[in-house]
Amino acid sequence: MTDYRQRCEDAAMTAWSEQATMLCEHSQIIPIGVVVDAVLAVRDEVLEELRTALERRIDADAEALADQTLMKGLTVKDGAVNLDLIPPREIAAIWVHCAVGMLGDAPNYTETEVKMPSVSMEISPAGTYDRYALIVQRVGRLTPHEARQQAEAERDELRELVRELAYDGPCQYDHDDQCQAHALHERPCPHGRAQELLADFAPKEDQ
Structure with missing residues (x-):
């Protein structure tokens, strides 16, 4: 945040010094529009840097997660490919974290609709999805x-x-x-x- 503020101040001062017009010793015309444009340009640069850094972090985390996931077997049944995976402890932790977030303040359970492309060797129309209901329930509380x-x-x-x-x-x-x-x-x-x-x-x- 400090670096971002400093970059905005530097951009504003540069635009001011380059575009301001002196009227007399103690008076000058301040180019407000140019100063605002300079600050907005810094904002756009910072947003792009953050977006790039976030994409790199997501890719790195996905690769690390894939490396930790072991495959137990691969079978093909009724034209569908089935992967039998061993989830690492990190995946289990993510499941628990997601479940807690999905429950929120719900006293008993939550139901979330999930649409996933069908995993099959058969040809299906583009945009065709299988629908699932992901239910997260508190142990011992009211069931659906x-x-x-x-x-x-x-x-x-x-x-x-x-x-x-x-x-x-x-x-x-x-x-x-x-x-x-x-x-x-x-x-x-x-x-x-x-x-x-x-x-x-x-x-x-x-x-």
């Missing part, structure tokens, strides 16, 4: 299956409660768009809406 069961149970309970509270009979709207059949509710009448939502679900005792 248990969460779905809980949600479905709550849904069924609320559905039966709505069925008991909703009035029977069709809506009858007057000229003010109020339902005469169900306590003068304005359109759309909540009782009529409840009847529509429950129409496809028979009561439990009828199933």
